[in-house]
Amino acid sequence: MGFVFRSRAKEEKAPADAVVTDSKQTRDPQAPKGRPTPKRNEAQSQRRSVANTSMSRKDASKRQREERRAQLDRQRQALAGGDERYLPVRDKGPVRKFARDFIDSRFNVAEFFLPMAVIILVLSMVRVGSLQTIALLLWLVVIVLIVLDSLVTGFRLRKQLAERFPDQNRRGAVAYALMRSLQMRRLRLPKPQLKRGARP
Numbered sequence: 001m002g003f004v005f006r007s008r009a010k011e012e013k014a015p016a017d018a019v020v021t022d023s024k025q026t027r028d029p030q031a032p033k034g035r036p037t038p039k040r041n042e043a044q045s046q047r048r049s050v051a052n053t054s055m056s057r058k059d060a061s062k063r064q065r066e067e068r069r070a071q072l073d074r075q076r077q078a079l080a081g082g083d084e085r086y087l088p089v090r091d092k093g094p095v096r097k098f099a100r101d102f103i104d105s106r107f108n109v110a111e112f113f114l115p116m117a118v119i120i121l122v123l124s125m126v127r128v129g130s131l132q133t134i135a136l137l138l139w140l141v142v143i144v145l146i147v148l149d150s151l152v153t154g155f156r157l158r159k160q161l162a163e164r165f166p167d168q169n170r171r172g173a174v175a176y177a178l179m180r181s182l183q184m185r186r187l188r189l190p191k192p193q194l195k196r197g198a199r200p
Contacts, residue, residue, distance in 0.1 A: 071086075074086040075087065075088055078190070079091075079189045079190045079191070080189075080190075080191055081191070082190050082191060082193050084097070087190065090176070091190055093168075094165065094168070095161060095165050095168055095169070095170055095173050096173060096176060098160075098161065098164065098165070098173075098200055099157060099161070099173045099174070099176055099177040099180070100177070100180060100188075100190065100192070100193075101193060101194050101200035102156075102157050102160065102177060102200045103153070103177050103180045103181050104180075104185070104188070104192035104193065104194050104196075104200075105194045105195070105196060105197065105198045105199065105200050106153075106196065106197075107196065108149060108153065108181040109142075109145045109146050109149040110146045110149060110150060110178075110181045110182045111181060111182065111183065111184055111185060112184075113142065113146060113182060114184060115184075116138070116142050117142075119138075120135045120138050120139050120142070121135075123135035123138070124136070150178050150181070153177070153178065153181065154174050154177075154178060157173075157174055157177055158170075158174050161173055161174075
């Protein structure tokens with residue numbers, strides 16, 4: 001009986017020893033983390049794949065820059081010509097177009113703010129008491145006129161937008177139009193599409 005137990009113990013121990021020796025034989029002690037050192041042709045192929053990846057990234061970034069430049073050129077042309085397809089997001093849509101046409105079709109006191117501000121500044125720099133008083137009064141009159149005109153324009157525009165576009169998003173359209181009214185007509189972008197006095 002003792003011989004039988006002794007032989008079984010040796011047989012069970014032998015495969016375990018074989019596994020240990022096999023694992024020791026497959027492990028390369030000089031290789032990092034137990035992996036075998038790659039052959040020269042494998043290392044060269046890996047370096048080529050890394051180089052190709054870096055080149056493809058450069059090509060992709062170059063292509064993105066070119067597409068971005070082309071998109072900006074299309075937007076610039078659209079701002080000059082009014083092409084709705086390539087306008088920036090803030091200028092797109094029928095609501096914003098109507099707001100622009102509403103402002104461009106009428107005279108706005110606010111569009112003369114810059115030239116009047118220059119005149120008032122020149123008058124205020126003159127060392128004459130009466131001219132400085134006139135400049136101050138003109139400044140107050142201009143501010144009051146701009147505020148009143150903007151209130152009337154905003155009220156009328158809001159009413160017409162509600163009538164024409166009841167089911168569309170009109171948020172920010174009035175503020176967008178009032179900001180446009182502060183710019184001189186020839187400097188507005190997108191360029192005005194209607195003449196003064198025309199119906200939007």
